[in-house]
Structures are given as structure tokens and as C-alpha cells.
Amino acid sequence: MSDSNESLTSGSSAWNWGNSEAPTGGYGQFNTGSWQNPAGTPQTGDPAGGATFPSPAPVPPQPASASPTGYPNPNGAPQPGGAQFGAAQPNPYFDQYALNFQQVQPGIIPLRPLNLGEIFNGTFSAMRQAPAVMFGLILSIWAVFAVFSGILTALAFPDLTVTEQQLNNTTDGTVFLKLFSEIMQGSIISMIPSAFIQLIASGVTTGIAVTAIAPMVLGRRLSVTETWQETKPHLPLMIGYAFLYSFISLAIYAFAFSPLLMLIPGVTNEDFGMVFASMGLTLLTMFGALFIWAFIYVRLLFVYPAMVMENLGLKKAMARSWKLAKGSFWRLFGIMLLALVLQNVILTGLSFVVQLITGGVTAATLATGTSNYGLIMGITMALSSLIAGVFIPFFSGIQSLLYIDVRMRREGLALSLLRAAQQD
Structure with a gap:
């Protein structure tokens, strides 16, 4: 594909994943809260084709055992900003507080930033x-x-x-x-x-x-x-x-x-100063190289x-x-x-x-x-x-x-x- 807004399709160009610019709204960073839109404003730089994520209507805080997405709210309080992502518009990949990312792994790696293991x-x-x-x-x-x-x-x-x-x-x-x-x-x-x-x-x-x-x-x-x-x-x-x-x-x-080239005239002329200088310079250039x-x-x-x-x-x-x-x-x-x-x-x-x-x-x-x-x-x-x-x-x-x-x-x-x- 020619840019990041096009879908990945099968065929000869299936893996042309495009050269997209870094998004400006924090997308692609799976850290706490980065996927929510608490202010209800459209996100710019969204690599999904400029799609906007509407802010659902506020809902009362849920107790830990009654989280509608199965994830407890450890604080028992609504997320700051009033937008409980997943309440009015459930998302199968993120919990309502955007604190827990549900792993999506269709292939050999999960679709999120990876760790060493x-x-x-x-x-x-x-x-x-x-x-x-x-x-x-x-x-x-x-x-x-x-x-x-x-x-x-x-x-x-x-x-x-x-x-x-x-x-x-x-x-x-x-x-x-x-x-x-x-x-x-x-x-x-x-x-x-x-x-x-x-x-x-x-x-x-x-x-x-x-x-x-x-x-x-x-x-x-x-x-x-x-x-x-x-x-x-x-x-x-x-x-x-x-x-x-x-x-x-x-x-x-x-x-x-x-610098080892200096060894030849140094040995030939029995100039040990040149020999030692050649060896010392070689150590320096080796580290630099x-x-x-x-x-x-x-x-x-x-x-x-x-x-x-x-x-x-x-x-x-x-x-x-x-x-x-x-x-x-x-x-x-x-x-x-x-x-x-x-x-x-x-x-x-x-x-x-x-x-x-x-x-x-x-x-x-x-x-x-x-x-x-x-x-x-x-x-x-x-x-x-x-x-x-x-x-x-x-x-x-x-x-x-x-x-x-x-x-x-x-x-x-x-x-x-x-x-x-x-x-x-």
C-alpha cells in the first residue's frame, strides 16, 4: 500500500505496509490511558484513516466486581475526564478504563509493542x-x-x-x-x-x-x-x-x-618508537572502528x-x-x-x-x-x-x-x- 491509511490485503502487495508518519495523538503507544479520548474531541494523526473516537456518555462508577468488560476498577472511581471508554460503546480490545489492554495475537506476536522475550x-x-x-x-x-x-x-x-x-x-x-x-x-x-x-x-x-x-x-x-x-x-x-x-x-x-602499516618501516629500520606508536594507534583506531x-x-x-x-x-x-x-x-x-x-x-x-x-x-x-x-x-x-x-x-x-x-x-x-x- 502506498500509505498507512490503506488496509493490508492479500496478494502480491500484501506486505507493503507503507511509510507512515508518526501519529500526533499518542496512537501506537500501548501505555496507560493512551487509547482513550477523555475530552471527546477528534484525534488527529490517527493511522486508521483519520477516524475519530466519540466520547461516550458518562456513566456512574462501577464497583470492582461489576465491571461491564470483566476488568475491575481498582480505584472504584470514574476515569478522569468523565468518559468511560467501553460503557456506551463497548470495545472488545480495551477495558472501560483503558488500563488493561486485551492481547490480540493472530500470529506469532501480539499486535502491540513487544518486549525482549x-x-x-x-x-x-x-x-x-x-x-x-x-x-x-x-x-x-x-x-x-x-x-x-x-x-x-x-x-x-x-x-x-x-x-x-x-x-x-x-x-x-x-x-x-x-x-x-x-x-x-x-x-x-x-x-x-x-x-x-x-x-x-x-x-x-x-x-x-x-x-x-x-x-x-x-x-x-x-x-x-x-x-x-x-x-x-x-x-x-x-x-x-x-x-x-x-x-x-x-x-x-x-x-x-x-596504523599497522607503520610497522614495516619501523621493523626494517629498527625504530622501536615507531613500532610502539603503530601498536598504540592501532588500539585506538580499533576501538573507534x-x-x-x-x-x-x-x-x-x-x-x-x-x-x-x-x-x-x-x-x-x-x-x-x-x-x-x-x-x-x-x-x-x-x-x-x-x-x-x-x-x-x-x-x-x-x-x-x-x-x-x-x-x-x-x-x-x-x-x-x-x-x-x-x-x-x-x-x-x-x-x-x-x-x-x-x-x-x-x-x-x-x-x-x-x-x-x-x-x-x-x-x-x-x-x-x-x-x-x-x-x-
Whole structure:
């Protein structure tokens, strides 16, 4: 839809939830009293299409046990302003004193601002409810990319095996350092094609996960075919953004370690003052780069959801994400940091499995009298790529639900979602 006043409908544009401005009458904030209209005046900025809420006629105070909506009035007195919301015009979602919000949850999350537990629970619920998409389709794509990545790594630099054998047989320190340097350079170069493949896989599968999660907020579930059809129009921009963000990250990393360039002339000229200055400056730039990365990461957190749910281009999606995340840095950063900690805990166990497999391959090749360094690297790269795909549904779910949460808090999106849910 083009703005927040249009209803959410099914079909190809079902999840274009629009770019609405923050309402002026407190709508979208589910705190005490924010949904009542005690003065009986029309509300401006109502995201429900400018609808006004008339003030019902005053009614006598009700005792706690006689509340017409089933919610007690703890004070036994009428709400200030004289308007007892729900008395003359009962509302099935709010009590007459607007003190208790009756949870409306047609899908994986309640239609109100979310807390931390509800964001994570909604993400896991999405993964459970749509395993064919969240695991079957996404992991299948990552498996294909992982195989290609492993083959390219194994075949791109076959001379690594020879170099590695020479390294094991030498006792000359100078030759050892030279061969070790060649192996490190070859390993880094061999990762370049795999990195490109992973970026493509990341853009594609993140888009798929966001597309699948969006309708589950309203209790609707897309099939694998429907999810793919909804995702296809956005794939070029998503892949482009994956590459753009990686270049931004590389620029930040380059800034972080740029003072290390001073080490070369410092060591060559035995200038230890320059060496220590290089190390000190590197620590400072690393801290600065970490802050810059975290800030940019949070401000661009909603690019993928904005592309899918609002049908925005790359530039507009980045601007939209930058605006939505403004003022919520620490909350968003804390939640994503917690998600990263959980990922690392799981990744530790999965990495142990990878080490067992590569260790077995290494032992098998050594048993034949030779070692195939390229093959070992290829298997390691393939398994690492596949493991990276496991976390795509989890992180995409957190991103998507945080995006919806921010919009419910700031733009009253909950009302539009509620109307869409009632249409089913």
C-alpha cells in the first residue's frame, strides 16, 4: 500500500505496509490511558484513516466486581475526564478504563509493542511454523552455494598442497617463514571467490526469511512457492545491498588496522618508537572502528525488512532504516548483541563438529602418505558456509520483528495490522 491509511490485503502487495508518519495523538503507544479520548474531541494523526473516537456518555462508577468488560476498577472511581471508554460503546480490545489492554495475537506476536522475550519467542515460532521455508528452502540454497564454494577453494590453488608439504619438511627458519607466508597468502586469496558466493547466498536467503516472516505476524503462512515468488522482485537489490554493506565493513576494517602499516618501516629500520606508536594507534583506531561499525550496523538494521514490507528501492530502504533506528540505538544494539551471543554459543558446538570432520579428512590423507591441503580447505569452507546459513532465519526473524516493533511504537502500525487481521 502506498500509505498507512490503506488496509493490508492479500496478494502480491500484501506486505507493503507503507511509510507512515508518526501519529500526533499518542496512537501506537500501548501505555496507560493512551487509547482513550477523555475530552471527546477528534484525534488527529490517527493511522486508521483519520477516524475519530466519540466520547461516550458518562456513566456512574462501577464497583470492582461489576465491571461491564470483566476488568475491575481498582480505584472504584470514574476515569478522569468523565468518559468511560467501553460503557456506551463497548470495545472488545480495551477495558472501560483503558488500563488493561486485551492481547490480540493472530500470529506469532501480539499486535502491540513487544518486549525482549516476545521478539525472540516470535522468531522461534516463525521457524517452527514454517520449517519448509526457514530450513528447507534456505538451507538448500546454502548447501548449493557451499558445494560451489568448497570446490572453488579446493581447485583454485592446488599448489598450496605442495607448499604445505615443503613447510613440513624444512628445518631452515628463513625458508619456513617464506613458505608459511605463501600459505597464508594463498589461503586468503582462495577465500575471495567463496566470500562472493556467501554474499550472494546471504542476500537471497535473508530476503526469503523476511518475506516468510512478515505474513506470519497476521497468522498467515506462505508456501515455499509463494515465498519465492514474493521474494524474486527484490533479489537484485538485496544482493546489491549485501555487497555494499560488505564494502562498508571492509572500509571500517581497513581504518581499524591502518596504523599497522607503520610497522614495516619501523621493523626494517629498527625504530622501536615507531613500532610502539603503530601498536598504540592501532588500539585506538580499533576501538573507534568498533563504535563506527556498531552505529552503522544498527542504523541499517531494517534495510531488508523495508525492501520487502514497503517495497522500497535500495537508497530509500537505507534512508528509511536510518530514520526508523534513530533514537533506539542502545535498545536495538543490546538485542542484536544478545542474538550474537546466542549465535556464538551454538557456533562453538558446530565448529567442534567441523573440526572433527576436517581432522578425519586430514588423518585419512596422511594415511596415504600425502596431505591434500586444498581439499581440507575446501571441505572446511563448504561446512562453514552451510553453518552460516543455519543462522539466517534466526537473525532475519529478529530484524523483522524489531522493524515491526519500532513501527508499532512510532507509527501506530498495530492498528493497521489489527484491521488486516479482522478481515480474515
